[in-house]
Amino acid sequence: MNIGDVAQRAGLPAKTIRYYEEIGLITPMRDTNGYRRFRDSDLHKLAFLGRARALGFTIEDCRTLLALYDDKTRASADVKHLAKAHLDKIEDKITQLQSMRDTLSELVQSCAGDNRPDCPILSDLATGKH
Amino acid sequence: MNIGDVAQRAGLPAKTIRYYEEIGLITPMRDTNGYRRFRDSDLHKLAFLGRARALGFTIEDCRTLLALYDDKTRASADVKHLAKAHLDKIEDKITQLQSMRDTLSELVQSCAGDNRPDCPILSDLATGKH
DNA sequence: GATAAGGTTTCCAGTCACTGGAAGGTCAAG
């Protein structure tokens, strides 16, 4: 398979796939014309990466996950630990965003949104007081 | 005030303040020795920026917000519109993160986390099926 | 007056995970 095929099947941009090669996540073969030639195992890895990235794992997490996947003597505890740490980070981020949302939502609601200049959003930003 | 004072009072790192000057959000004066000299109005702007950034507004949003704040003939509708667009983005992001969290949470729960290699987290990433 | 500590300056590089674009080589169809 050439990069276009694999991109379509893995649901990743060709650019991203080249980048993944550059940072050593995959190592496709090369045809005599210089084109990358992808085996099924490469496609499989790319799909794995796509799903891991969709769950928000960092590239370095993905590298570790791929290594664990390849290591048939891994302990599932190692995988779980990595996933749990990531889950905790996501939950922190959600909490933080919810706090932003709550404040912003109040501000937006309190603003008349007409053609007069008075605006509680700006007042709040200027003074830090509600 | 020198940059250290203003950093402390605004609750921003000195590095960030220099960066804000570089991108034209503030324009402090200079002493004869080359040190930045901050007026109260600069401190005020920095505090404004700190709060806007804490609510997740982008730097470009902040630039617009400062301009609106300075423009005494603004329409509050403009501010509200900007804030609402940002709020919508935050809500999208929360939804997205919650979806990640739900999937991840299930996966983490389903993994034994012991010293055996079997791991539903890796299986899911590998196959995309639960 | 020398020295040390702490504050300040500029400039350059790195972060993360791509993404866009330019300039050029390759391949299949008509």
Next chain:
DNA sequence: CTTGACCTTCCAGTGACTGGAAACCTTATC
């Protein structure tokens, strides 16, 4: 033989800082 769709590499940019080096300024102490 040319057109168009692929593919290649390389370089630069994104957002919002952050770290570090080398050098200058200020203040306190000896």
